[in-house]
Amino acid sequence: MAPSLVHLPNGQTVNVSPVFGGLFFKANELNTHHGEFPPGWTVNLETEDSDEDHRTEADNKQDEADEDSPYRRPQHHVHRYRKPTLRNDTLFLSSISQPSSSDFKPAASPSRQIAMMLWATLWWYFHQHPPNPHISTGTYSKIPEGGRPKAEWRINIKREGIFRGRNVLSKLERMGLISTEESSVGTDVDDRTGDGWTEMFVSQRSFWQIDGRIFLFTLSPTTNSPFPPGTPHGGSRPGSPSREGGIIPVRPDVHSTHSDTIAQGLWSPSSPSGHPGPFTSASHLPTFYPAPPAQYIMANGVRHPIRPKPPRQGETFYTRYSPSIGQYLSFRVASLSIKSTTHRGPVGSAATNFLPPNSALAASAGVPNLGSMCIHPCDTDLLHNWMNNPRVSAAWGVSGPIATQEAFLKNSLSNRHSFPAIGCWDGKPFGYFEIYWVKEDQLGKHLGGSEVGDWDRGIHVLVGEEEFRGKERVNVWLSALVHYCWLADQRTERIFCEPRLDNEKFIGYLQDVGFYKEREIAFPFKQAALMKIARDSWDAPVL
Numbered sequence: 001m002a003p004s005l006v007h008l009p010n011g012q013t014v015n016v017s018p019v020f021g022g023l024f025f026k027a028n029e030l031n032t033h034h035g036e037f038p039p040g041w042t043v044n045l046e047t048e049d050s051d052e053d054h055r056t057e058a059d060n061k062q063d064e065a066d067e068d069s070p071y072r073r074p075q076h077h078v079h080r081y082r083k084p085t086l087r088n089d090t091l092f093l094s095s096i097s098q099p100s101s102s103d104f105k106p107a108a109s110p111s112r113q114i115a116m117m118l119w120a121t122l123w124w125y126f127h128q129h130p131p132n133p134h135i136s137t138g139t140y141s142k143i144p145e146g147g148r149p150k151a152e153w154r155i156n157i158k159r160e161g162i163f164r165g166r167n168v169l170s171k172l173e174r175m176g177l178i179s180t181e182e183s184s185v186g187t188d189v190d191d192r193t194g195d196g197w198t199e200m201f202v203s204q205r206s207f208w209q210i211d212g213r214i215f216l217f218t219l220s221p222t223t224n225s226p227f228p229p230g231t232p233h234g235g236s237r238p239g240s241p242s243r244e245g246g247i248i249p250v251r252p253d254v255h256s257t258h259s260d261t262i263a264q265g266l267w268s269p270s271s272p273s274g275h276p277g278p279f280t281s282a283s284h285l286p287t288f289y290p291a292p293p294a295q296y297i298m299a300n301g302v303r304h305p306i307r308p309k310p311p312r313q314g315e316t317f318y319t320r321y322s323p324s325i326g327q328y329l330s331f332r333v334a335s336l337s338i339k340s341t342t343h344r345g346p347v348g349s350a351a352t353n354f355l356p357p358n359s360a361l362a363a364s365a366g367v368p369n370l371g372s373m374c375i376h377p378c379d380t381d382l383l384h385n386w387m388n389n390p391r392v393s394a395a396w397g398v399s400g401p402i403a404t405q406e407a408f409l410k411n412s413l414s415n416r417h418s419f420p421a422i423g424c425w426d427g428k429p430f431g432y433f434e435i436y437w438v439k440e441d442q443l444g445k446h447l448g449g450s451e452v453g454d455w456d457r458g459i460h461v462l463v464g465e466e467e468f469r470g471k472e473r474v475n476v477w478l479s480a481l482v483h484y485c486w487l488a489d490q491r492t493e494r495i496f497c498e499p500r501l502d503n504e505k506f507i508g509y510l511q512d513v514g515f516y517k518e519r520e521i522a523f524p525f526k527q528a529a530l531m532k533i534a535r536d537s538w539d540a541p542v543l
Contacts (some may be wrong), residue, residue: 006124007321009212011328011346016124022094023081025121039097041117044161045081045125046090086131089155093117093162111171114162116215118177123212125155126204127323127543152539157200169197176210178202208540211487291489294454299416304439305454308489310419314341317421318484321348322476323543327426329480331433334379334409334420341379343427379422380406382429386464395500396462417441423477430468433481434460438496446521447530457485458496461506471509479513479542486535493535498528507531514538 006014006025013028022044081089093114134140134148157178163169172178178200186196295306311317311333319330327348335341376382383405386392393399398408412420418436422429438444438456459481463469485495499506501520507529511517515531522528 004124006120006127007323007328007346007348008120008123009319009321014120014124025117025124041093041097041121042095043121044092044094044158046078047081047085047088048090049077049079049085049088084125084128084131084153084155086133086135086151087154087156089125090158091121091125091155092158092160093121094160096162111165111168112215114168115172115175115177118157118172119212119215122155122177122202122207126153126207126540130204130540153204154201157202159197159200169200173200175214176206177215179206205539208483209486209490209535209538291491299440302440302445302449304417304437307417307437313337313413316345318480318487319345320480320483320541321346325425325473325476329477330424330427331421331480331484332424334383334413334422334432336380336406336409336413338378338380340376341422343376343424345427347426376429379429380409382422382464383409383432386432386462389464392462392464395503425468425473428465430465431461431463431477433462435481435485436460442523443496443498443521446523453493455489455491456494456496457488457492458498459485461497471512474506474509475512475542478509482513482533482538483541486538495533497531498523499531501527501529513542 004016006016008014015026015028017024017026019042022042024040024042026040096113096117130153132145133150133153134145135151136145136148140148157163157169157172159169169178173180179202180197180200182196182199184196188196291308296303297306313333313335314337316330316332319328321328325348328346330343330345332341377385380402383398384402387396387398387405387408388400398404409420412418412434415436417440418434421433421435423431423433436458438447438452438458439449439454441458443458444452444456461478461481463474482495485492497510497515498521499510507517510531513533514537515533518530518532520527521530
């Protein structure tokens with residue numbers, strides 16, 4: 001297997017290289033003192049094929065002769081991982097390189113460190129080319145592929161190496177990162193045996209629907225550390241592998257004059273206004289919190305839950321590197337500020353800088369350069385340009401002087417059941433979007449309460465920049481909006497979209513990413529196709 005480069009959501013990169021006994025994950029930002037991950041960790045990744053995958057015609061004839069033999073047992077073949085399989089890959093963490101104990105205090109929760117490393121490893125694994133979803137073993141091997149059932153893509157978690165700790169797997173299961181179909185208590189009174197924890201797995205579908213912020217935290221610097229609290233820091237030289245590991249994920253609690261030099265992705269240390277962001281954590285603990293109990297109110301004749309506050313103006317709420325495009329996609333809340341929102345987050349495309357080509361800083365996604373410090377018109381000016389495009393105006397009807405778009409944006413920011421967003425590729429704005437709660441929206445009122453769930457969401461979309469149009473990009477950002485809605489609230493089960501019926505091209509794009517057309521609906525201002533996508537039928541975002 002060739003080495004590969006992993007682009008994490010915050011802009012950091014990790015090299016994955018084959019080593020004796022597995023794969024080594026090494027943080028590239030280690031020597032820049034901006035790295036938030038440990039120096040590295042090693043995983044053991046194997047593929048276990050059943051005997052059926054290695055059979056010959058002679059084997060089949062011998063089986064017929066031995067069919068009644070009491071000594072006939074199924075054989076398994078274990079070999080080094082080459083490419084993903086549907087259900088046969090097995091993973092465990094074998095060793096961890098710790099940062100220097102003179103620089104950082106031991107982690108208060110080693111289990112969360114292990115969870116973060118497993119999460120980053122799975123981020124890499126589920127970016128691989130997916131395997132054939134059709135089951136090809138047993139009696140299904142004799143059926144043409146089109147008639148075989150499909151199974152979800154899983155990777156098995158083995159209770160070996162770091163995972164042999166007494167409560168490690170049970171804690172990972174309660175965090176929601178790993179699962180098992182064995183949901184009984186078990187009969188073994190000695191929990192040290194690991195009984196009941198031998199068939200753990202992670203599915204592609206569940207991985208993409210769990211929020212990475214559950215696992216994000218940082219190590220606390222020591223009193224004598226050269227990396228005091230509130231300043232950029234990184235791991236020291238790798239130490240010896242340890243069974244209890246350290247991981248330093250994206251640091252959300254940096255408050256210093258150097259904050260501009262840190263990759264500001266999903267877990268940026270502050271908002272564009274300079275104030276601490278919602279992911280700031282002075283306690284060095286994860287910043288994810290479960291949804292609160294539902295409280296209901298009546299508004300405009302509709303009974304609905306009290307909605308959580310959306311992100312603030314200018315705040316980035318989703319970012320992810322797209323390998324197919326080679327750029328970072330991000331969404332931020334639209335802003336009324338007359339100043340343009342400067343993008344200091346990660347960029348995937350080559351950007352000009354003035355550092356020596358062999359400089360470690362030159363390779364860091366967190367160092368500002370002409371590419372990463374994108375400066376564009378303010379959001380009101382962007383909307384003015386986009387809404388006056390005849391193609392956009394025909395659908396949105398918000399053309400006119402800039403005062404029209406300013407009033408439109410103010411109304412969108414004041415709406416209690418939706419919020420406006422700006423989509424960006426490598427920090428360059430390309431479109432305007434609205435994410436709304438369906439029940440209070442005119443769509444929910446049109447459909448009626450029985451057809452709409454309390455937590456169903458909907459999206460409105462607008463691509464203003466011609467250079468960012470096209471099927472390949474649409475599929476990425478459209479599936480990313482769906483991905484965000486799943487992550488934002490686990491109670492959201494469906495997402496709606498109601499494009500105008502004659503917009504056949506966009507309806508086709510929606511179907512490409514998993515939406516289906518339920519029926520047509522008539523609004524006073526348009527005849528629309530009612531498009532839906534359900535959580536339980538969604539597997540992963542388009543990468």
